[in-house]
Amino acid sequence: MTNIVVLDGYELNRDLHWELLSKLGNCTFYNRTPDDNNEILKRIGNADAIIIHKTPINKFILNSSPNLKYIGIMGTGYDVVDIDSAKKSGVIVSNVPTYASDAVAQFTFSLLLEVTSQVGLHNQLIHDNKWSEALDFTFWSKPLFELKGKTMGLIGYGNIAQKVAKIAHAFSMNVIFYNHNPNPITENWLKQVSLDELLGVSDVISLHVIQTSDTINLINKHTISKMKPSVIVLNTARGKLINERDITDALNKGRVFALATDVVSKEPITKDSPLLTAKNCFITPHIAWAPLETRERLLQITINNLKLYLRGKATNMIP
Numbered sequence: 001m002t003n004i005v006v007l008d009g010y011e012l013n014r015d016l017h018w019e020l021l022s023k024l025g026n027c028t029f030y031n032r033t034p035d036d037n038n039e040i041l042k043r044i045g046n047a048d049a050i051i052i053h054k055t056p057i058n059k060f061i062l063n064s065s066p067n068l069k070y071i072g073i074m075g076t077g078y079d080v081v082d083i084d085s086a087k088k089s090g091v092i093v094s095n096v097p098t099y100a101s102d103a104v105a106q107f108t109f110s111l112l113l114e115v116t117s118q119v120g121l122h123n124q125l126i127h128d129n130k131w132s133e134a135l136d137f138t139f140w141s142k143p144l145f146e147l148k149g150k151t152m153g154l155i156g157y158g159n160i161a162q163k164v165a166k167i168a169h170a171f172s173m174n175v176i177f178y179n180h181n182p183n184p185i186t187e188n189w190l191k192q193v194s195l196d197e198l199l200g201v202s203d204v205i206s207l208h209v210i211q212t213s214d215t216i217n218l219i220n221k222h223t224i225s226k227m228k229p230s231v232i233v234l235n236t237a238r239g240k241l242i243n244e245r246d247i248t249d250a251l252n253k254g255r256v257f258a259l260a261t262d263v264v265s266k267e268p269i270t271k272d273s274p275l276l277t278a279k280n281c282f283i284t285p286h287i288a289w290a291p292l293e294t295r296e297r298l299l300q301i302t303i304n305n306l307k308l309y310l311r312g313k314a315t316n317m318i319p
Helices: 037-044 059-063 083-088 101-117 119-127 159-170 195-201 244-252 292-310
Strands: 003-006 026-029 049-052 070-073 092-094 151-155 174-178 190-192 204-207 232-235 258-261 281-283
Touching (some): 059 083, 070 292, 101 119, 151 195, 159 204, 244 258
Parallel strands (some): 049 070, 151 174, 151 204, 174 190, 232 258
16 A cells, blocks of 8 residues: 655645545655654655655655655645656656646735735724824825736746736736747737846736746846836745845835735745835735635645556656
8 A cells, every 4th residue: 555644734734634645545644844854754754655835855855765756746836846856766746736826816916906005004004093083084194006007017927927917907907928938829918028128117027937046036136127116026936036135125225116925035934034124015924825725626636646646647747
């Protein structure tokens, strides 16, 4: 029987159940596993298959786990696994590529609307009795902005970005995108541009690329210098896409109007993160993927990926 270990299942364990996975083999569950090679190896033991969310699996762990043949990632990004070493070790790695596309697109606009409409701020001010003490029927404490006619620039044009583009179009925004590989497009309201053009004309820039050596620090003082000072930067992808010191400096000097991000370079965020000292910086704790329906879908596909692998029909493999 297949030995299966779930190394960090808490984010699903809290309100979902793993009975269907237990039917596929002998299962061992851990809520969390520390980022420590020895502890990770100890918990993997003689497992044939492991399921991970954020537990890093590096070359040392792969070379030290001779029984391991399958890694199932509960998510879309696969930067937590040394893919090259996995291939050399004959370990199949699968992910769940599109489970959260709708949720993340929705959340991208939640961030943007918070910046432009300031709902959270004004709700809190009302509960602090600022409206009841006001002389007029209305008040606002920060500028509010319409999205109509603004230019949304998408960096990357995968499933999530394509959904964000349609939402932006519904808000009567002009939509442009940059992708490292040219994409055929049929929509007459959509335009593909160079990265430099996107940086220069966008009122809103939204990041939708995976984390690779080419995309780490994609947003830095050099690329920021090409942006409008009024730009709003959104990040629901990976924290390391942005050089946090550079964008903090830009926010504090008025070279970027706002940053709204669901991800940071080190998670949980550290108390000395420069973003915590940045002006007009909106941060949420990596929750774009977390609606109940989205996580239910994630769990179902994760289990199905393993089931198909065990039947010799592996799917969603990382190439």
